[in-house]
Amino acid sequence: MVRKLVSSLLSPIFLVLVLFLLPFLASARSGSRSVGLNLQSESEPSDGRWTDVLRLIQVAENKPPTWLTEDEILVLIRAGVKFMDVTEDQKGVTAVAKKTRVYPDVPNYVSEVSEFIPLLEAQRLKTTLKAFTNFHTRYYRSSSGADSSKWLFKQILAIINAASDDIDVSVKKFKHSWVQKSIIARFEGSDPDRQEEVVIVGAHQDSINMWFPMVGRSPGADDDGSGTVTILEAFRVLVEGGFKPTRPVEFHWYSAEEVGLLGSQAVAQYYARQGRDVIGMLQNDMTGYVGNQKGSFGIIVDYVDDDLTLFLKKLARQYANMPIVDTKCGYACSDHASWRKAGYPSAFAFEGKFENSNPYIHTSNDVLENLDFDHMLEFSKLAVSFAVELSHID
Numbered sequence: 047m048v049r050k051l052v053s054s055l056l057s058p059i060f061l062v063l064v065l066f067l068l069p070f071l072a073s074a075r076s077g078s079r080s081v082g083l084n085l086q087s088e089s090e091p092s093d094g095r096w097t098d099v100l101r102l103i104q105v106a107e108n109k110p111p112t113w114l115t116e117d118e119i120l121v122l123i124r125a126g127v128k129f130m131d132v133t134e135d136q137k138g139v140t141a142v143a144k145k146t147r148v149y150p151d152v153p154n155y156v157s158e159v160s161e162f163i164p165l166l167e168a169q170r171l172k173t174t175l176k177a178f179t180n181f182h183t184r185y186y187r188s189s190s191g192a193d194s195s196k197w198l199f200k201q202i203l204a205i206i207n208a209a210s211d212d213i214d215v216s217v218k219k220f221k222h223s224w225v226q227k228s229i230i231a232r233f234e235g236s237d238p239d240r241q242e243e244v245v246i247v248g249a250h251q252d253s254i255n256m257w258f259p260m261v262g263r264s265p266g267a268d269d270d271g272s273g274t275v276t277i278l279e280a281f282r283v284l285v286e287g288g289f290k291p292t293r294p295v296e297f298h299w300y301s302a303e304e305v306g307l308l309g310s311q312a313v314a315q316y317y318a319r320q321g322r323d324v325i326g327m328l329q330n331d332m333t334g335y336v337g338n339q340k341g342s343f344g345i346i347v348d349y350v351d352d353d354l355t356l357f358l359k360k361l362a363r364q365y366a367n368m369p370i371v372d373t374k375c376g377y378a379c380s381d382h383a384s385w386r387k388a389g390y391p392s393a394f395a396f397e398g399k400f401e402n403s404n405p406y407i408h409t410s411n412d413v414l415e416n417l418d419f420d421h422m423l424e425f426s427k428l429a430v431s432f433a434v435e436l437s438h439i440d
């Protein structure tokens with residue numbers, strides 16, 4: 047079925063049309079959501095050719111996956127067909143048994159959270175995002191994508207180095223078989239019996255130009271520079287404010303989300319193999335675009351944990367100043383889905399309703415000028431409250 051779709055899209059008429067339209071399409075994104083590709087595998091050819099590498103691609107949860115080449119995957123991407131790269135699942139990845147966790151009825155650490163929130167600054171979001179979007183692309187296997195990851199790591203390290211000595215916080219690189227590394231910053235917890243538990247706040251650091259992934263300009267300001275700086279700012283105020291969680295709290299910046307959630311799948315599967323207990327994971331992907339709508343939190347209600355999502359809404363009501371709207375991606379659209387697949391509870395706060403989301407993503411027009419930094423700051427408040435509250439619950 048997928049092959050039939052691919053071969054019909056590869057028809058001469060379609061190809062001539064695409065070639066003719068390419069210059070226009072490179073800066074204008076079509077209405078449907080497109081996906082990226084993953085061309086990386088352990089059999090990566092050293093001369094940079096990818097044509098012969100096959101990846102296992104699944105276009106829907108109820109359909110069997112199919113082995114596709116780079117050219118075939120690119121056709122899918124440009125046609126806006128959704129997929130997940132499940133090649134690594136062949137290696138016998140573990141899914142942990144889901145523990146049922148009960149979240150509190152109401153937020154319980156209001157005075158502690160309220161000490162951190164006033165430290166958040168919209169101007170810092172903007173300054174950091176400006177620098178981050180200056181990398182030509184943050185595509186996961188480009189050299190500028192590797193550089194942007196190193197730069198981000200340095201920003202995190204600088205925050206940590208400025209912290210007072212009694213804060214137990216560190217940062218590490220999580221290596222993949224491609225050049226852009228994921229990044230994990232961690233606050234240790236004070237309770238020795240809860241070392242294997244963790245609360246996770248995440249975003250993805252990579253970007254994609256869907257027409258020319260390796261060479262095209264891809265500022266990725268909203269997708270997902272916004273989430274990257276949203277959680278970096280939350281991390282900064284927690285460090286500067288002297289956060290001491292009961293259980294460990296981690297901030298994750300994933301590589302290779304745009305090509306089938308590869309970075310987050312690798313990290314989630316690693317945690318599952320280690321038997322770690324994730325109390326809750328909050329994804330931040332696209333937090334800056336309001337357009338001509340009234341600002342609101344879009345709370346994603348599909349492919350998430352219902353109980354954690356209910357608690358997230360309570361946090362939003364308590365700590366932020368924006369209305370909440372339920373919304374759906376309709377597919378496993380971001381890194382929260384990797385945690386869910388590994389058997390862990392995850393949630394996803396998004397810039398508004400899915401149908402009103404930023405139309406420029408995956409093109410050279412996903413720029414800073416389209417974004418609202420006060421809107422973004424509300425997501426930093428949510429991330430701070432998620433980290434503090436879940437770090438202390440029983």
Ligand code: BES
Pocket residue numbers: 079080081082128129130269270303304305306307331332375378379380396400403
């Ligand atoms: N940020 C997008 C997901 C998204 C787009 C959410 C629009 C809500 C509204 C993400 O980076 C992305 O592009 N995801 C892919 C799917 C992924 C599995 C490759 C997509 O949506 O096509």
Ligand code: ZN
Pocket residue numbers: 250269270303331332380
């Ligand atoms: Zn994204």
